[in-house]
Amino acid sequence: MSKQKIMFSPVTRLSGLLSVEVIVEQGRVVEANASGTMFRGYEWIMRNRHVTDAVYLTQRVCGICSLAHGAMASYLLDELYANELSENAQFLRNVMYGADFLQNHIRHFYLFSLPDFVRMPDYPPYHGQNLTDARLGPIDNQRLVDNYFEAIKAAQRSHEILALFGGKAPHQHSFVHGGVAVAPTADKINRALALLDSIHEFVKTCLIPDTELIARVYDDYFKIGLTFGRLLSFGLFKFGPHNEQLLWRGGVLNDGRLTAPRLDLIKEDVTSSWYAVQAVPGADDWGVEPAPQKPGAYTWIKSVRYAGQHYETGPLARMIINGFYNGGTSTMDRIYARSLETMLITELMREWLLKLQPGPAPLKQNPEPVKSEVVVTTDAMRGALLHSARIVDEQVERYNIITPTVWNFSPKDQHGRGPVESALVGTSIPKLDMLSTILGRIVRSYDPCISCATHVMDAEGNKQDKIVF
């Protein structure tokens, strides 16, 4: 087979718009360019607004992980305003955070990923599936299709827990700075427990066995879509009066060595991204503006590195760093770790709901900010998430967001390829008609969210190297 350039577009069944161009030579992917093809620009939208708007406005960054952005903005405001969080507030916040994780992970596995492995019914939106490597027998296949439709209900119930406390979903209202605006009353706790029980049952009897079945039947995917094994997590589920405790620790895992993440080692780059960097006269830092015609660029996603290297982030990183999973960094490891995490979260949420004390809304907001610059980190569904802000008189001067998909879908820079492109390069394509099926499996194992990832950063590589501003 000679050298062929092939466009895999649109990559459907994910949040946002993604195209992947690959070069295939002698049955192997030798180059891959993953392009986020939508420009959003929330960091610009956040400027010159009251900083407390961030809780609701940054949720609009993302539809499938909206609570994560609202939570990050709340943590950011907690620190800016020196709020003190009650224990009840933290339990309630984490119940809500967990509920959005369940929603995300269940939908990702069944609605987005499953049609990569299972023959779907022959009516829209499943027509024209063209699954060139279907391996399940008819009985197993039908069971998983049935579970796809059950998953719709389990994910809906996850959002029902979130809405019960949060008012609505996506873009909940009550998880704000200082705590939660809704009173955890006995009836709500009880209803949430009942909803959670049914979700837990679904995860235990469907999601876990279905994941195990797919992992067994498609076990070659434990060797396909491998990354370099560098993993990053900012930790998950904040507790303590100042959000200072993490239930699941964060970490930087490189060559078997685990260290604590250092924010000063994070650096963004726009070499292959549709942005132009311009020196702003008289300013300490650099201005960045969209440049859709920039030669050599191929994506709206910027690249991000930790200590000069690309890192993979997501449920797999969290599970390995916390010692819950002991596997590799392949397509199937990513899928497996996400399902495992779903199970763990249903158990944690039950614990938190039982620890909640019925009482008034656990909310206390201090009126005045005590700081003017804050950087906060934690994990969202897809991995490491960072929000940072600089304010003047409570007005946002700078706001920056580095989403998990930016880590995973980093385009090439002088330090090489990012995780997804690395995972794609080297992949064997036995027959060209299998290309979409194989690439689709690898790409979706990262649970890409392009709506999240395509933002303008405010500045890059300024003189102080304070990249997060």
Place this chain on the structure above:
Amino acid sequence: MQQQEFIELCRELALVDDHALTRVILPVIKEHLTRSNQNKLPVIWVETNDSGDNNIAFMNTTFPYLGQVFSEMIDLLYSNTFMAAQGVDALMVLEQTAVLYKGRFTLVVEGAVPVKDNGIYNIIARTENRNITALDAVSRLGKLAQYVVANGTCASFGGPTAARPNLSGSVGVRDVLDREVINVSGCPTNPDWFVGTLAHLLLYGRPELDNLGRPTLFYGFTVHRHCQRRSYFDRDDFAEKLGDIECMFSQGCVGPRTSADCPYRQWINYVNWPVRANTPCIGCTNEDFPDGSTPFFTPLPEKSGQAATPGGAQTSPGVQITVGEGRNE
């Protein structure tokens, strides 16, 4: 295929023992089945510049659940979010169904449409030699569709995607199409508003629309009018902070100028809505959302660019029905 042609084919091939009849008839039947399913609404859904929250909200529909919507209500012919097909197969499905269902499909657009630099800020799909921008896709499909439904505030009016400074020049679908657009606004849309609008199209045709092109069925009254806390407002009993049980007007609520039925419909299996969650309505169905609603926690008369008082004057053009409902109503 006409009836006579069908009968002749059957006669001609009936005695041939090599399944020739089956081979000729099957594709025709398949085409017939896909073309004439009058019981389902054919839908082509294009995602443009958005957060994807409206497709997530759509997944939260109950009775019908999403699976029932697909099996009983709509033929979702193209959707970046849900379709099993991918890559060039998906693009072929889009091109073929748009022609096959010309004049009969409903175009759903989720997201705003960037128009700056010929729309290069949003590319819905690429081929080896060209980019299909959201602007191309919406313009072309909008001409072929029977109905156009803008799902969400971004698609309806620009929404958060077009919030200042709007670097991509994003606009609502109505600004790129020279035809009627049914605006189902909301950030996100309540699944009942969206599924209900599709149901109306399927069962009764075009719904009655308000002056912003929204079905009056869902947007006919303000949040304020039906708010459970209206009695607090009428007694000037305002919340001192978020989390209180009194009227949220003091906390920035824009319910008085927001058309939506949230107070009685509520969200996610009808369990809650923002004011019941002791927080303000932020007016996410409005033409000027979010810029007209920020700062979110500042009372309406003091918001940037707002001149309204409770029950007072008009705040911005195009929201005639949303204001003017004061305490005397």
